[in-house]
Amino acid sequence: MEFVGDVVNWFLSAENWSGPAGIPNRVWEHVQISVIATGLAAVIALPPALWLGHFRRGGFLAVAVVNIGRAVPSFAIMALFLPISIRLGLGLGFWPTLLALFALALPPIFTNTYTAVRDVDPALVEAGRGMGMRERQLLWTIEAPMASPVIVAALRVSAVQVVATAPLAALVAWGGLGRYIIDGFAVRDNVRVLAGGILVAVLSVGTELLLGALERRIVPRGLSRATEQVVPPAHG
Amino acid sequence: MRKNRNGFLGAILVVVLALLLTACGSGEETGDNGTETTSGEGVTETTSGTETTAGEEMVDGPTITIGSANFSENALVAEIYAQVLETAGYPVERNLNVGNREIYAAALEDGGLDLVPEYVGSALSYLGGTPTADSAATAQALADAWADAGIAVLDPAPAQDKNGIVVREDTAGELGLTTVSDLAGHNDLIFGGPPECPEREFCMIGLQDVYGLDFAEFKPLDAGGALTVAALEGDEIQVALLFTSDGVIAAKGFVLLEDDQGLQPAENLTPVIRQEIVDAYGDDLVAALNGVSAELTTEELSEMNRRIGIDGEDPEQVAADWIADNL
Numbered sequence: 001m002e003f004v005g006d007v008v009n010w011f012l013s014a015e016n017w018s019g020p021a022g023i024p025n026r027v028w029e030h031v032q033i034s035v036i037a038t039g040l041a042a043v044i045a046l047p048p049a050l051w052l053g054h055f056r057r058g059g060f061l062a063v064a065v066v067n068i069g070r071a072v073p074s075f076a077i078m079a080l081f082l083p084i085s086i087r088l089g090l091g092l093g094f095w096p097t098l099l100a101l102f103a104l105a106l107p108p109i110f111t112n113t114y115t116a117v118r119d120v121d122p123a124l125v126e127a128g129r130g131m132g133m134r135e136r137q138l139l140w141t142i143e144a145p146m147a148s149p150v151i152v153a154a155l156r157v158s159a160v161q162v163v164a165t166a167p168l169a170a171l172v173a174w175g176g177l178g179r180y181i182i183d184g185f186a187v188r189d190n191v192r193v194l195a196g197g198i199l200v201a202v203l204s205v206g207t208e209l210l211l212g213a214l215e216r217r218i219v220p221r222g223l224s225r226a227t228e229q230v231v232p233p234a235h236g
Numbered sequence: 237m238r239k240n241r242n243g244f245l246g247a248i249l250v251v252v253l254a255l256l257l258t259a260c261g262s263g264e265e266t267g268d269n270g271t272e273t274t275s276g277e278g279v280t281e282t283t284s285g286t287e288t289t290a291g292e293e294m295v296d297g298p299t300i301t302i303g304s305a306n307f308s309e310n311a312l313v314a315e316i317y318a319q320v321l322e323t324a325g326y327p328v329e330r331n332l333n334v335g336n337r338e339i340y341a342a343a344l345e346d347g348g349l350d351l352v353p354e355y356v357g358s359a360l361s362y363l364g365g366t367p368t369a370d371s372a373a374t375a376q377a378l379a380d381a382w383a384d385a386g387i388a389v390l391d392p393a394p395a396q397d398k399n400g401i402v403v404r405e406d407t408a409g410e411l412g413l414t415t416v417s418d419l420a421g422h423n424d425l426i427f428g429g430p431p432e433c434p435e436r437e438f439c440m441i442g443l444q445d446v447y448g449l450d451f452a453e454f455k456p457l458d459a460g461g462a463l464t465v466a467a468l469e470g471d472e473i474q475v476a477l478l479f480t481s482d483g484v485i486a487a488k489g490f491v492l493l494e495d496d497q498g499l500q501p502a503e504n505l506t507p508v509i510r511q512e513i514v515d516a517y518g519d520d521l522v523a524a525l526n527g528v529s530a531e532l533t534t535e536e537l538s539e540m541n542r543r544i545g546i547d548g549e550d551p552e553q554v555a556a557d558w559i560a561d562n563l
Contacts, residue, residue: 188342
């Protein structure tokens with residue numbers, strides 16, 4: 001019980017809320033890398049996934065390639081890229097972690113988008129063709145909206161996974177909420193470790209809720225959530 | 237409903253399998269006569285590297301769990317202790333690379349570990365004492381400090397490994413650095429070291445208080461390991477904390493700045509062991525470990541570090557070679 005009291009006190013003490021090592025700054029760093037990683041993954045994954053899904057070809061190969069990001073653990077990607085990053089003058093913490101998180105975020109977004117677009121009811125696509133729609137119109141007015149529940153859900157799942165994995169950045173001298181966990185562990189300050197863990201969990205849940213709300217705005221009201229078949233990312 | 241039940245049963249099966257697999261993976265086997273050992277990752281392996289003296293009686297008694305800190309030099313010395321004791325017939329279990337001092341010292345005090353190689357100065361400081369550059373006095377003070385917790389401190393070796401403040405050759409040339417004091421006034425340098433450095437008296441705290449240094453930034457990396465070396469080489473940091481017996485300093489052409497204000501205390505390597513193990517086995521065990529300490533010099537330690545860190549040789553082999561040459 002005393003330990004719980006210590007953790008509560010840690011959150012209540014003013015010094016943990018100010019300065020570069022304070023909670024607001026660490027949360028900001030954490031959000032920064034998570035948003036960039038997920039955003040980058042979305043920007044790079046969505047166009048090819050939508051396109052290949054529409055033409056219903058090349059998927060198997062593309063998914064296999066993209067799944068490398070799932071097969072290689074995030075930590076290994078970071079470690080492998082680190083010497084390259086240093087040699088390229090890109091520094092220690094940010095870029096290796098970004099690459100690892102990007103590789104983690106990519107597979108769910110790509111795979112689910114491709115699958116969802118490909119699996120849109122062919123009758124609808126036929127009807128569109130019959131009405132004289134061009135390929136791009138079919139994609140934007142029929143397939144993408146129909147697939148949007150799954151696509152947005154995949155983005156949500158990906159973002160939450162990235163937020164939960166971003167503490168890895170602290171292992172390579174970067175910031176974020178992982179700093180509390182790694183530094184606390186180094187000096188055996190279990191209060192700090194747990195506080196860091198709680199913050200990561202809260203941020204992950206917060207991301208889930210925020211993007212869930214966004215999902216409700218974007219997805220057309222007529223489509224039900226029952227069409228959701230999101231393939232979750234593997235744990236790095 | 238049948239679909240739900242299958243899913244539910246499937247989930248239970250997965251959970252049970254996962255539990256079984258983790259139990260298998262972490263299981264440590266302690267053979268009765270100590271020929272089975274486990275490495276830090278929990279993989280069981282027979283000790284093929286040591287010589288078994290034919291006809292030697294296996295010594296009966298509690299298993300000696302040998303641990304080490306999470307850097308290669310400490311794991312190497314622990315490996316030397318392990319091989320020496322195994323050859324002498326003691327039941328030994330390895331649990332190397334446990335973590336930093338907070339973790340392994342706590343394990344030592346509560347019985348999770350029985351024997352670790354320690355550095356007299358840093359250990360004494362950790363316990364709240366004041367170490368000096370006098371090896372014998374510091375070792376004695378450490379023994380006194382740990383006696384109440386039931387930990388015995390054996391004879392210190394001549395070999396020392398201190399915290400070393402290191403810069404690249406070009407930095408030293410540019411700023412004219414030969415001693416740590418020369419760093420004063422250069423406030424735009426980035427310092428890299430282990431994450432616990434800001435809270436350590438012989439690291440950041442000492443550098444600030446004794447030398448008056450003020451770095452632009454501190455980057456938490458690892459304990460004098462590959463990450464710190466890579467960061468220094470790649471100019472991500474300009475000043476690094478490495479260990480004085482690390483062969484990489486010479487190999488990479490780094491400059492070890494002289495500790496002119498004597499911040500770093502005596503850091504002789506010494507076996508630190510639970511009193512109950514000493515009581516169980518008596519003088520022979522103590523003599524075996526003191527025999528190792530008597531022969532271990534800083535030059536030999538540096539050479540072994542170089543073989544492991546630079547040449548990439550196997551620590552078990554390097555340890556066995558040293559034992560064959562010196563004992």
